[in-house]
Amino acid sequence: MPNQKPEPTLPPTADAPSEKIKGQPQLLRGMKDILPADQPYWDAVASIVDKTATGAGFARIETPVLEAASLFTRSVGQETDIVEKEMYVFVDKSGDRVALRPELTAAAARAYLEHGMISWPQPVKLWYLGPFFRHDRPQAGRFRQFWQFGLEVLGDGHPVIDAMLIYLAVSIYRTLNVPVEVQINSLGDRACRPGYVRQLTDYFKTRKHQLCEDCKRRLQRNPLRIFDCKVTDCYTISQDAPQIVDHLCEACKDHFVHTLEYLGELEVSYTLNPRIVRGLDYYTRTVFEIVEEGGSEASTQSALCGGGRYDDLLEQLGSRQVPAAGLAGGVERLIIKMHERQFAPTVVSPDLFLAQLGEPGRKKCLKLYDVLRSMGVKVVEAFSKDGLKPQLEVANRLGVKYALIIGQKEIMDDTVLIRDMENGIQEVVDFKKVVPEVQKRLAKSTTNGQPTPAPGP
Numbered sequence: 001m002p003n004q005k006p007e008p009t010l011p012p013t014a015d016a017p018s019e020k021i022k023g024q025p026q027l028l029r030g031m032k033d034i035l036p037a038d039q040p041y042w043d044a045v046a047s048i049v050d051k052t053a054t055g056a057g058f059a060r061i062e063t064p065v066l067e068a069a070s071l072f073t074r075s076v077g078q079e080t081d082i083v084e085k086e087m088y089v090f091v092d093k094s095g096d097r098v099a100l101r102p103e104l105t106a107a108a109a110r111a112y113l114e115h116g117m118i119s120w121p122q123p124v125k126l127w128y129l130g131p132f133f134r135h136d137r138p139q140a141g142r143f144r145q146f147w148q149f150g151l152e153v154l155g156d157g158h159p160v161i162d163a164m165l166i167y168l169a170v171s172i173y174r175t176l177n178v179p180v181e182v183q184i185n186s187l188g189d190r191a192c193r194p195g196y197v198r199q200l201t202d203y204f205k206t207r208k209h210q211l212c213e214d215c216k217r218r219l220q221r222n223p224l225r226i227f228d229c230k231v232t233d234c235y236t237i238s239q240d241a242p243q244i245v246d247h248l249c250e251a252c253k254d255h256f257v258h259t260l261e262y263l264g265e266l267e268v269s270y271t272l273n274p275r276i277v278r279g280l281d282y283y284t285r286t287v288f289e290i291v292e293e294g295g296s297e298a299s300t301q302s303a304l305c306g307g308g309r310y311d312d313l314l315e316q317l318g319s320r321q322v323p324a325a326g327l328a329g330g331v332e333r334l335i336i337k338m339h340e341r342q343f344a345p346t347v348v349s350p351d352l353f354l355a356q357l358g359e360p361g362r363k364k365c366l367k368l369y370d371v372l373r374s375m376g377v378k379v380v381e382a383f384s385k386d387g388l389k390p391q392l393e394v395a396n397r398l399g400v401k402y403a404l405i406i407g408q409k410e411i412m413d414d415t416v417l418i419r420d421m422e423n424g425i426q427e428v429v430d431f432k433k434v435v436p437e438v439q440k441r442l443a444k445s446t447t448n449g450q451p452t453p454a455p456g457p
């Protein structure tokens with residue numbers, strides 16, 4: 001029975017205390033470093049999102065972090081918290097008013113129009129993963145630079161698109177060990193929403209004195225946003241407010257009913273939640289949030305993922321009407337949940353360690369290093385170290401299967417010593433035969449071997 005393989009040791013996480021030196025540079029408030037120990041979780045998210053999206057026919061899009069500020073004021077909405085309070089906006093050296101992107105949908109819509117995707121076969125399905133910026137109040141799992149993954153489907157208004165998007169997001173969370181539930185609502189469209197908003201305004205007007213200051217303002221500009229308010233009085237009042245699902249026009253009702261039917265066929269369970277209005281102006285018809293199963297009631301604060309249909313957005317940006325829908329999920333909060341749910345990401349360990357003694361050994365190892373690497377062997381070393389002991393300590397820490405050792409004796413005999421790091425058994429091999437021998441051993445160990453789970457958080 002071989003010895004237990006040592007767990008590869010990774011550097012400490014961001015939470016490890018460190019000595020502060022006066023005048024030392026520090027992270028900006030609300031910013032975060034992603035250190036090596038957490039990287040396997042990020043890699044797992046990136047890989048699952050890529051596999052899920054690509055497998056479903058989505059192509060990746062990357063847009064610049066910096067865009068014209070007007071793109072977001074025209075699309076996300078001048079009156080929203082994102083644009084009004086949270087967006088990083090500044091005038092650059094050319095005098096242009098620019099913004100760090102607070103979300104991707106507007107940029108995807110811009111790219112769709114700018115690159116003539118409107119004449120591609122429709123729908124155009126795009127996915128993304130990248131950093132976004134909001135000057136928000138920092139709190140657990142919320143940062144001012146935060147990462148989101150997302151899916152966008154442009155050029156198709158069929159309700160099956162809405163259901164497919166939700167289904168794909170749910171499947172991403174399930175694969176990452178985070179059970180979720182879907183909360184869904186419809187916001188109607190320009191045919192039926194204005195009438196509803198008038199009724200809603202009338203309802204809140206008679207209770208205006210009980211609303212918080214923010215909601216009094218919302219009542220003027222966008223009364224739907226009162227449903228988002230966390231203040232107890234506002235919450236209580238809004239519970240008896242008229243609900244939009246009772247005021248949908250026939251076309252919106254039909255769209256909503258079909259979306260729910262398709263979710264049923266896909267075996268995605270959902271809850272109707274009239275409070276889901278999302279904080280952005282561009283949504284029409286379906287809106288949804290995906291929250292952790294058994295978590296508290298959906299809110300913008302606790303949702304892992306949110307999205308919906310935005311059939312009027314491209315028209316707002318100057319195009320003809322192009323129906324579209326999308327979703328975005330936060331990566332930082334997802335990774336917190338993956339830790340809580342004991343998700344074990346795979347860590348790729350190196351295969352081989354090259355150890356050397358003496359200058360001729362070091363030089364011969366450099367040659368062998370190049371040969372092994374070009375064969376695709378994952379080979380690590382500590383060529384700057386002199387003694388064998390410190391080198392084998394590194395090999396142990398990295399969790400390699402074998403160490404190849406070239407010392408003075410091996411230089412004289414033109415051999416290499418192969419050491420099995422699990423059981424310490426060493427074997428002398430002719431230098432000329434070392435490459436096929438390594439290949440043979442590694443082929444054997446990959447067929448027996450299981451991926452190594454990463455060390456716990």
Ligand SMILES: [Zn+2]
Pocket residue numbers: 211212213214215226229230231234
């Ligand atoms: Zn309020």
Ligand SMILES: [Zn+2]
Pocket residue numbers: 188189190191192193248249250251252253
């Ligand atoms: Zn409608």
